Amino acid sequence: MITPEQTNLTLGFIPLTDSAPLIVAKNMGFFEQWGLDVKLQKQNSWSTLRDKLHAGLLDAAQMLAPMPLASSLGLRCTPTKVITPLVLSLNGNAITLSEKLHQEVLKDNGLSEVTLPLAAYLLQQVISVRKQQKRPKLKFGTVFPYSCHYYQLKDWLASANITELDVEIMVVPPVNMVGFLESGEIDGCCVGGPWNAKAVRAGIGLTALTSFDIWQDSPEKVLGLLDSWQKKNPNTVLALSAALKQACNWLETIPNRFEAARLLSAEQYLDASTDVIAPSLIGSCLTHVNLPPRAIPSYNQFSKANNGSINVPEYIRGEWLLSQMEKAGQLSGVEVPNDLVKNVFRPDIYQQMRLHLEDIS
Amino acid sequence: MRHNVLTNDKQVGTPLLRILLIDDDQQRADSITSVLNNSRYKVIHLASPDMALLKQVDDIKPDIIVIDIESPSRDILDSLSTISHYNPKPVVMFSAQEDTNTINQSIASGVSAYVVGDLEPERVKPILDAAVARFREYQKIKTELSDTKQQLASRNTIDQAKRLLMKKKKLSEDEAFKAMRKTAMDTGQKLDDVAKTLISLLDNF
Numbered sequence: 001m002i003t004p005e006q007t008n009l010t011l012g013f014i015p016l017t018d019s020a021p022l023i024v025a026k027n028m029g030f031f032e033q034w035g036l037d038v039k040l041q042k043q044n045s046w047s048t049l050r051d052k053l054h055a056g057l058l059d060a061a062q063m064l065a066p067m068p069l070a071s072s073l074g075l076r077c078t079p080t081k082v083i084t085p086l087v088l089s090l091n092g093n094a095i096t097l098s099e100k101l102h103q104e105v106l107k108d109n110g111l112s113e114v115t116l117p118l119a120a121y122l123l124q125q126v127i128s129v130r131k132q133q134k135r136p137k138l139k140f141g142t143v144f145p146y147s148c149h150y151y152q153l154k155d156w157l158a159s160a161n162i163t164e165l166d167v168e169i170m171v172v173p174p175v176n177m178v179g180f181l182e183s184g185e186i187d188g189c190c191v192g193g194p195w196n197a198k199a200v201r202a203g204i205g206l207t208a209l210t211s212f213d214i215w216q217d218s219p220e221k222v223l224g225l226l227d228s229w230q231k232k233n234p235n236t237v238l239a240l241s242a243a244l245k246q247a248c249n250w251l252e253t254i255p256n257r258f259e260a261a262r263l264l265s266a267e268q269y270l271d272a273s274t275d276v277i278a279p280s281l282i283g284s285c286l287t288h289v290n291l292p293p294r295a296i297p298s299y300n301q302f303s304k305a306n307n308g309s310i311n312v313p314e315y316i317r318g319e320w321l322l323s324q325m326e327k328a329g330q331l332s333g334v335e336v337p338n339d340l341v342k343n344v345f346r347p348d349i350y351q352q353m354r355l356h357l358e359d360i361s
Numbered sequence: 362m363r364h365n366v367l368t369n370d371k372q373v374g375t376p377l378l379r380i381l382l383i384d385d386d387q388q389r390a391d392s393i394t395s396v397l398n399n400s401r402y403k404v405i406h407l408a409s410p411d412m413a414l415l416k417q418v419d420d421i422k423p424d425i426i427v428i429d430i431e432s433p434s435r436d437i438l439d440s441l442s443t444i445s446h447y448n449p450k451p452v453v454m455f456s457a458q459e460d461t462n463t464i465n466q467s468i469a470s471g472v473s474a475y476v477v478g479d480l481e482p483e484r485v486k487p488i489l490d491a492a493v494a495r496f497r498e499y500q501k502i503k504t505e506l507s508d509t510k511q512q513l514a515s516r517n518t519i520d521q522a523k524r525l526l527m528k529k530k531k532l533s534e535d536e537a538f539k540a541m542r543k544t545a546m547d548t549g550q551k552l553d554d555v556a557k558t559l560i561s562l563l564d565n566f
Contacts, residue, residue, distance in 0.1 A: 044433040051430075076439065145440060170415070171440035173433035185415070 002034065002356055004236040010039045012049045012061035015270045016174060017193030017277055018089040018221050018300055019062050020260045025247035027263050033246075034239035042268065045173055046144045053224060054080040060240060062088060063224035066321045068344045070146040071224075073334055081227035085349035086241045087311045088221040088248065090301035093149050093211035094196040094285065095156060101126070101138070101187040102206040102288075116287055116294060117209035120160035127166050141172035141180055141189035151324040152214045153190040181205050192220070193300070197276040200286040207287050210296050217298065217310065219317050230349070241353040248311055251302040257281040311350070318345035377403040378493065381423035383434050384408070396482040402489065414438075423450065425493060430456040451496035453489065515553040522556035525563040 009031075013019040022040055025031050031038040041058065043049040050071060052058045063084070071082040097105070097118075105114060108125040127138060142150040150169070157167065172180050172189065178199045180186045189195075190211075199205035211218070223244060230237045250256055261278035264270045270277060279286050283297040301310055318341035325331055337343075380402050384390045387408065394404040405421055407414065414434050418426075428435060438452060519541070526537035545555045 044431055045435040047435050047439045048430050144436060171436050173436045175433045176437075 001359075002235045002239045002242070004035050004239045005233040006059070006236045007035055008037045008039075009059045009236070009240065010041055010057070012041050012043045012052060012058040014043050014046065014049065014062065014174065015272075016092075017264065017270070017280055018092045018302075019269070020251055020264060020281070020300070021088050021244050021247040021302055022062055023263055023269050024250055024260055025243045028247065028250060030243040030246045030250075031240075034243045036236070036239055036243060038240075040269075044175065046147075050077060053082065053226065054078065056226070056229070059229060060223060060225040062221050064144055064147045064149075065219040065222050065317075066146040066148065066151075066325055067144075068222065068224045069318065069322060069325065069340065070330075072340060072344050073331075073336065075146060075330065075334065081343065082224050083227045083230060083344055083346050083349075084222040084224055084313050085230075085237060085346045085353065086223040086244055087219045087313050087317070088223055088244065088302070090217045090220055090310050091210065091212045091215075091298055092220045092280065092300045093152060093190055093192045094207050095153060095188060095190045095209055095211075096181065096196045096199050096205040096207045097188040098181045098184065098186070098205050099203065100184065104129075114206070114208075116291075117213040118206075120156050120162060122160075123157070123162060123167075124160055127162065138167040138188070139186045140167055140169045141177055141186040141191070142169055143174050143177075143191055144171060145330065146325065148211065148215075148218060148220055148321075148324075149190040149192070151328055152211050154328060156190075156209070156214050178202065178204060193280040194270060194272050194276040197279050197286045198272065200288060201276055203289045205288075206291075207285060210285050210294075210299055212296055212298050217301065219310075219321070222313065227343070237349060238353045238356060241349065242357050245303075245311055245353065245357060248302040252304060254282055257300075312347050313345040313350060314347055315341050315345055377401055378424040379421055380404045380489070381417065381421055381426045382406045383414070383426070383428040383432050383438075385429065385432070392482045393485050396485055397489075400486055402486075425451045425453065425489060425496075427453045427455070427489070430454045451492050453492045515556075518553055518556045518560065522559040522563075525560060529563050 011022060013022050026038055026040055043052070043061075046064065046067070049058070049061055049063070050067060053061050053063075054071065054077065063082075065087070068082040068084050071077060071080050073079065095118075102114070104126045105118075105122050106112065108129045109122050111122075114122070123138070130137065140153055142153050144150070153169065154164075157163065170186070172186060174191050174195050177186075177189050177191045177195050181189060181199055182202075182204045188205075188208075196205075196207045200207055211220075223241065225237065225240075251260055258274075258278055258281070261274045261281050264277050265272055265274050276286075279293065280296075280299040283295060283299055285294040285296045285299055287294055303310060322331075322336070322341060378401055380397070382390055382393065382404050384393075384406065385408055390404075390406045390408075394406060397404050405417070405423070407417060414437055426438060428438060435454070522541060523534065523537045526532055526540065527534060530537070530540075532540065541552060541555050541559065544550070545552045548555070550558075
């Protein structure tokens with residue numbers, strides 16, 4: 001058994017379906033089992049979550065997978081060494097179009113219904129019709145500059161040679177996304193659950209495709225913490241990672257997934273109905289009020305994907321995320337140290353944690 | 362959408378500085394507004410999450426933005442700095458809950474953001490005055506720095522062109538410089554531009 005140096009912890013999370021591992025670990029007693037007394041603190045914006053982690057106001061946090069790299073490079077923040085010993089989830093995002101854009105896609109392409117997953121080239125016609133009519137460019141919302149959401153949206157658009165010259169992409173916090181879609185402030189968005197399902201249930205949008213349709217099994221959320229904090233509290237980090245890994249394993253079965261949806265719906269977490277939380281967790285992608293859901297078994301992945309454990313923060317995943325940042329033009333003029341990924345992604349801590357986990361099973 | 366514009370219309374002369382205040386707490390917003398009412402500020406209050414934030418920033422063109430660090434709109438504001446048509450503006454963030462000194466250290470230096478503690482009405486004016494002053498100072502230094510860099514770069518270009526002229530046309534330093542200056546005056550170009558043209562021409566021979 002591990003003896004954690006620090007036992008009282010505050011973890012930050014953003015209310016999203018894939019914050020499930022943190023909420024499950026808390027409610028199923030996994031943190032306790034590893035001698036940790038954890039307080040979960042809900043955060044409203046990724047920038048504030050990052051700043052609080054950097055300042056030590058949060059001991060660790062659920063982060064967007066590219067964020068520890070961005071922190072370490074000092075992209076729009078003071079350079080701060082953030083590491084990740086654990087990948088928390090894969091996939092989980094989707095692209096939803098407003099009902100207005102859905103109708104434009106149908107009309108401008110002379111279609112009576114769309115085929116899902118939606119091919120991005122169907123937007124080309126909308127873009128050129130809008131141009132002819134001198135109407136504003138299409139606007140898409142994404143949750144943070146250093147997020148898979150942004151890179152996935154760009155990739156999907158790029159599959160039809162659509163770039164940021166043709167459409168506008170702006171940052172919108174997840175909590176505002178459905179409202180922005182409804183008010184017409186944006187025409188589409190790439191966001192995580194439960195926001196896509198929420199837009200569909202409310203008749204506000206069409207979920208055109210999931211992130212799994214764009215990238216298969218890419219890391220989405222990771223456990224982020226300061227390198228300096230890990231050095232001071234190596235055993236606490238092992239205990240924390242072990243408890244979260246247990247929660248990820250617990251989330252493997254469908255019956256447990258439904259229970260997780262019920263936990264997440266509580267006011268102090270997502271404060272949303274299981275109607276919109278459960279579907280993605282049990283592999284269902286709601287598409288439109290008048291259309292049947294799509295079966296996407298890997299919509300949310302927390303432990304095993306097809307090729308074994310997904311939770312190892314492998315260098316190859318870090319390198320791949322870094323290449324996405326590069327592709328998005330976020331590293332121009334930035335000096336990237338050769339050992340950046342090795343310093344941020346820490347499979348060594350994960351492997352150590354695995355040994356302790358095996359001890360108890 | 363709650364949207365209150367409260368200004369002191371009696372005050373004329375110096376233009377008022379427009380503050381966009383993003384805060385969920387209506388009571389706090391009201392008291393801040395009333396304190397600032399008799400000063401050089403004009404407060405436009407938005408409760409967050411507000412759908413029209415970007416449009417408001419576009420329409421209002423605030424001179425300063427004051428935001429609760431807990432507001433979801435913070436991510437939108439952060440991303441504004443990368444959109445070129447939004448001029449940089451000072452952002453004052455406040456936090457009613459956290460130790461602001463620690464957060465302040467972690468916010469990028471040079472970014473136009475300052476974190477302060479809870480916005481108590483009696484403290485708010487000096488805080489804003491200081492933020493505006495610091496921001497202007499920072500912008501001035503930034504402009505001066507880029508001017509200096511520009512000057513250094515053009516001095517290098519001129520030197521390089523002069524050396525090329527001396528070497529290829531067998532001129533003395535003085536003759537080379539005078540030839541360049543004459544071309545500049547005759548053609549109405551900047552010395553820097555003449556030097557660039559010369560380099561591209563002479564380097565090819």
